[in-house]
Amino acid sequence: MASAILLADDEKDFVDTLGERLELRGYAVRVVYDGISALAAAQEALPDIAIVDWLMPGKSGDAVLHELHARQPHLPVILLTGHGARDDHGCTPCAEAFACLTKPVALDTLLEQIQLALGGVQV
Amino acid sequence: MFEQIKIACRHLIEVPDDVAPARYASLRRIMTVLMVVVSVMPLLVLTGINHVQYQHTLQGELEVPLRGMVGKTRTSLSLFLTERASTVSLIAQAYSFDDLSDPKTLTRIFRALKSEFQGFVDLGLVDETGRQVGYVGPYNLRGAEYGDQPWLHHAQVKGAFISDVFLGLRGTPHIVIAVSHMEENGRTWVVRATIDTAQLDRLVAAMGLSPDADAFLVNTQGIMQTSSRLYGGVLHKLPLPVPPVSYDTSVTLLHDAQGQELVAAYAYIQNTDFIVMALKPHSALFQPWTTLQSDLLLLLACSVALIVFVSHVLMKQLVNRLQASDERRVAAFAQMEHNQKLSSIGRLAAGVAHEVNNPLAIINEKAGLALDFLHMTGDFPKKDRLTALLQGIESSVDRARNITHRLLGFARRMEANRQELHLEEVLTETLGFLEREAQNRGVTISTSVAENLPALISDRGQLQQVFLNIIGNALAAVDNGGTVQVRCAAGQAGFVHVEIEDNGKGMPPEVLRHIFEPFFTTKQEKGNGLGMFITYGIIKRLGGEIHVASEDGKGTTIRILLPLVPPEGQENPALPNSASVQEKP
Numbered sequence: 001m002a003s004a005i006l007l008a009d010d011e012k013d014f015v016d017t018l019g020e021r022l023e024l025r026g027y028a029v030r031v032v033y034d035g036i037s038a039l040a041a042a043q044e045a046l047p048d049i050a051i052v053d054w055l056m057p058g059k060s061g062d063a064v065l066h067e068l069h070a071r072q073p074h075l076p077v078i079l080l081t082g083h084g085a086r087d088d089h090g091c092t093p094c095a096e097a098f099a100c101l102t103k104p105v106a107l108d109t110l111l112e113q114i115q116l117a118l119g120g121v122q123v
Numbered sequence: 124m125f126e127q128i129k130i131a132c133r134h135l136i137e138v139p140d141d142v143a144p145a146r147y148a149s150l151r152r153i154m155t156v157l158m159v160v161v162s163v164m165p166l167l168v169l170t171g172i173n174h175v176q177y178q179h180t181l182q183g184e185l186e187v188p189l190r191g192m193v194g195k196t197r198t199s200l201s202l203f204l205t206e207r208a209s210t211v212s213l214i215a216q217a218y219s220f221d222d223l224s225d226p227k228t229l230t231r232i233f234r235a236l237k238s239e240f241q242g243f244v245d246l247g248l249v250d251e252t253g254r255q256v257g258y259v260g261p262y263n264l265r266g267a268e269y270g271d272q273p274w275l276h277h278a279q280v281k282g283a284f285i286s287d288v289f290l291g292l293r294g295t296p297h298i299v300i301a302v303s304h305m306e307e308n309g310r311t312w313v314v315r316a317t318i319d320t321a322q323l324d325r326l327v328a329a330m331g332l333s334p335d336a337d338a339f340l341v342n343t344q345g346i347m348q349t350s351s352r353l354y355g356g357v358l359h360k361l362p363l364p365v366p367p368v369s370y371d372t373s374v375t376l377l378h379d380a381q382g383q384e385l386v387a388a389y390a391y392i393q394n395t396d397f398i399v400m401a402l403k404p405h406s407a408l409f410q411p412w413t414t415l416q417s418d419l420l421l422l423l424a425c426s427v428a429l430i431v432f433v434s435h436v437l438m439k440q441l442v443n444r445l446q447a448s449d450e451r452r453v454a455a456f457a458q459m460e461h462n463q464k465l466s467s468i469g470r471l472a473a474g475v476a477h478e479v480n481n482p483l484a485i486i487n488e489k490a491g492l493a494l495d496f497l498h499m500t501g502d503f504p505k506k507d508r509l510t511a512l513l514q515g516i517e518s519s520v521d522r523a524r525n526i527t528h529r530l531l532g533f534a535r536r537m538e539a540n541r542q543e544l545h546l547e548e549v550l551t552e553t554l555g556f557l558e559r560e561a562q563n564r565g566v567t568i569s570t571s572v573a574e575n576l577p578a579l580i581s582d583r584g585q586l587q588q589v590f591l592n593i594i595g596n597a598l599a600a601v602d603n604g605g606t607v608q609v610r611c612a613a614g615q616a617g618f619v620h621v622e623i624e625d626n627g628k629g630m631p632p633e634v635l636r637h638i639f640e641p642f643f644t645t646k647q648e649k650g651n652g653l654g655m656f657i658t659y660g661i662i663k664r665l666g667g668e669i670h671v672a673s674e675d676g677k678g679t680t681i682r683i684l685l686p687l688v689p690p691e692g693q694e695n696p697a698l699p700n701s702a703s704v705q706e707k708p
Contacts, residue, residue: 011481017488024495082480102531104484104524107491 002028003118006047008038008064009080010056014103021107027114035059039067046072049098049117051110054081065096076117080105127153144446151442158434163427170423174416181412186374189388189401189408192330194372196338197390197399199326203242204285204395207318208300210240212283215304215314223248223314224257233259242322244297249275249313260317262293269315278303278313285395288320288348288357296320296357320357324349330401338401341365348397363387365398376405465639469660472641476527483523490516529653530641541689544583546611546619547572553590554609557598565604568594573612579619579687585661586685592654593623593681599646600627600679614684618667621683630673638671666690 005027009015012033019031030047032038035058042050050068054061065077076098099113130153214223214232222228233246245260253270269275272291277284278301286299297317305311323340327349330338340348345365350356354363363385366375372390379385384405391398406413494513497506550570561568597607607625614620630638630645637643639659644652662669666689673679 011485014481014485014488017485017492021488021492021495024492024499082477082484102528103480104487104520106487106521 002026003048003114004028004030004045005114006038006041006050006052007031008033008035008041008050008056009053010034011053015053018107018110025111035061035064038064042068042071047075049114050075050077051114052077052079054079062096069096078110078113078117147442147446150445151438154442155434155438158438159431162430162434166423166426166430170419174419177415177419178412181415182409185408185412186386186388189336189386189403190372190374192332192338193388193390193399193401196327196330196401197372197392199329200323200340200397200399201392203322203326204300204392207240207242207316208283208285208302210236211300211314211316212302214246215302220248220250220304220306220310220312223312226257226259229257230259236316242318244317244319247315249301249315251279251311255315264292267292274299274301274315275313277301278315279311287342287346287396288323290358291317298323320349327399332401333403333407335407336401336403338399341398341400342396343391343398344396353402363402366400377402461639465656465659468641469656472530472656476530479523480527483520483527486516487520487524490520526651526653529651529657541580541582543578543580544586545578546576546586546621546685549583549586550590550609550611553587553594556591557594560598561607564598566598566601567606568598568609569606570609571611576611576613576619577687579685581665581685581689582661585665589658589661589683590623592658593683596654597623597625597627597679597681600629601625602627617687618684619687621685622680623683624678624680626678629675629677629679631675635671635673664689 005022007015007019007022007029008031009018010033015031015033019029022029030041030045032041035052035056038050038052039059041047050064052061052064056064059067061079061081065079068075068077077096079097079100080103081100082103098117101109101113214236218228218232223232229246229248233243236243236246245258245262245264247255247260247264248257249255249269253268253272253275255264255267255269258265258267274284274286277286283302284300286301288296288298290296291299297320299315299317301313301315303311303313327338327340332338337351337353339351339354341361342348343365345361345363347355347357347359347361354361362380363377366373366377366387366389368391369389370391370393372388374386374388377385377387385402386405386408387400387402389398389400490513494510494517497510497513500506547570550572554568554570557568560566594607594609601607605626607623610620610622610624612620612622634645638655640652641656642652643656659669662683662685666686668682668684670682671679672682
């Protein structure tokens with residue numbers, strides 16, 4: 001069975017395209033455009049891995065990460081950010097995340113991280 | 124003048140926009156002149172007043188002896204002549220013509236006269252026709268005719284007369300005292316006595332003047348009445364003008380034929396034609412004054428010279444110090460501006476990078492998806508060409524990503540990754556990356572690390588990046604066979620000092636000025652102009668300082684100060700000048 005990926009980002013163009021590319025590579029991808037929808041989608045069907053944008057309207061990446069972990073403590077979450085490994089509030093998001101990647105991400109890098117995450121966690 | 128002073132004062136207190144040397148040169152000139160004028164003016168006035176005062180007092184003082192002697196001599200002479208005139212007058216009153224006509228009586232009187240008074244040479248009786256009817260004396264002048272002599276005429280008119288010195292019938296200089304007497308019957312006759320001029324000489328000589336002075340008797344026509352040392356003997360014409368009438372002792376200035384200035388003290392003797400005169404050369408008389416004057420002048424000149432010298436030196440010191448402090452101030456402002464600018468550029472660059480990243484990600488994914496589709500599709504015309512185009516887009520996005528990631532790195536906060544490390548190790552690791560290139564080009568990289576260098580807490584990766592950037596730049600700057608020296612030492616308290624010096628091509632000032640700005644590069648194709656920008660950001664975050672000194676053609680020295688323990692927070696407020704560039708002297 002294909003691994004389920006939850007993909008959340010407010011950049012619709014970006015996230016749709018990325019989702020399509022991941023689907024082409026055999027993953028079951030669920031694309032959402034904000035944090036609240038991401039949590040709802042995770043509620044509906046437990047994902048194997050979540051890829052979440054750091055800055056989203058409604059709920060930010062780290063809030064989503066916390067709530068996801070509250071329900072699924074071992075869910076690997078990959079954070080995507082537009083501005084390096086930092087935020088404007090001074091916290092470091094990478095601590096709880098499985099990985100933190102800066103946009104634009106080379107697909108190969110992302111796939112590598114997904115492989116690592118899935119390999120490390122038995123679903 | 125006041126305008127200039129105002130301007131000078133304003134110059135002193137305002138913060139200048141420029142520190143042009145000419146400004147300070149003119150400031151120094153104005154202040155020196157001002158100080159000299161202010162100090163010299165009172166001195167000059169004081170000296171002037173002193174001069175006048177001294178001159179006045181001294182002149183009086185110096186004239187006093189001369190004046191006194193002339194006064195005394197005048198009194199003596201006056202007394203001498205009056206006495207003799209009175210005596211002759213007494214004879215004329217006491218005896219009748221007949222008594223005096225008798226040679227015996229006349230001889231007796233003459234003897235008495237000679238014994239009582241000095242200076243009488245002879246005594247005679249002249250009748251109204253001018254014939255000398257009675258005579259006692261060394262010359263045989265009985266019967267001599269004086270009818271045409273002026274003294275006789277004067278005596279007959281005035282009653283008594285003291286003549287000037289003249290030769291008369293006897294041919295030797297003498298003075299005649301003539302007293303006429305009128306009897307009741309209207310007959311007039313004259314008693315005439317002559318006085319030896321040696322008596323006058325004696326009285327004048329009694330003044331006892333110094334060798335350069337001269338004293339004599341002269342009459343109102345300027346004929347010498349006694350002999351003088353400098354102006355000829357008796358009856359010579361005095362080669363000087365006759366001074367104005369004054370019966371008191373007066374002092375006047377005369378000029379002789381040689382133009383020499385003479386101080387003349389003189390007095391007219393009442394009832395005679397005589398003037399007593401004492402002369403002394405001005406220069407001799409005022410010798411003490413001249414000495415004092417030149418002493419005063421010397422003192423003045425020395426004081427003025429000292430004032431000018433001290434003012435000059437003092438103002439030079441002062442203005443130099445002022446200039447130095449202004450320069451420091453201007454440099455500090457420039458430094459602050461520079462840091463401000465770099466920090467603003469950094470923030471702007473990071474913001475732009477952030478905004479660009481999202482569209483870049485979209486381009487990346489779209490191109491990737493397109494490529495994915497291409498791979499899944501069978502062959503069609505120009506498939507390879509299309510693949511190449513999309514790959515071109517991907518590699519361009521890669522390039523752009525590299526840039527935006529580095530820009531973001533500039534402003535990236537980093538708290539993790541701090542660890543205790545030894546600079547020596549970091550340097551060795553870094554040089555490992557560069558060794559091959561250095562070897563290929565025959566460049567010597569020498570490292571010297573002070574033995575007591577303490578360990579510091581910092582970010583190993585970031586430091587590596589810094590050294591890689593700087594030493595890489597140094598390598599690029601040197602010619603084949605050049606040298607790069609890396610030195611580490613403990614710097615001021617709590618800091619470590621790293622110096623990277625190369626003997627490469629250096630930088631002109633206009634390049635140096637922009638060295639820390641992003642996208643500023645001299646390497647055209649090879650560089651993206653972010654190396655030093657990133658380096659600057661890292662050093663600043665680590666709480667350090669970076670200073671670049673370079674001279675075009677002579678090499679570059681980069682000096683880094685790193686704190687042993689980095690400060691909390693993003694920037695170190697204790698180090699306002701965390702970066703500087705300077706041209707090597």
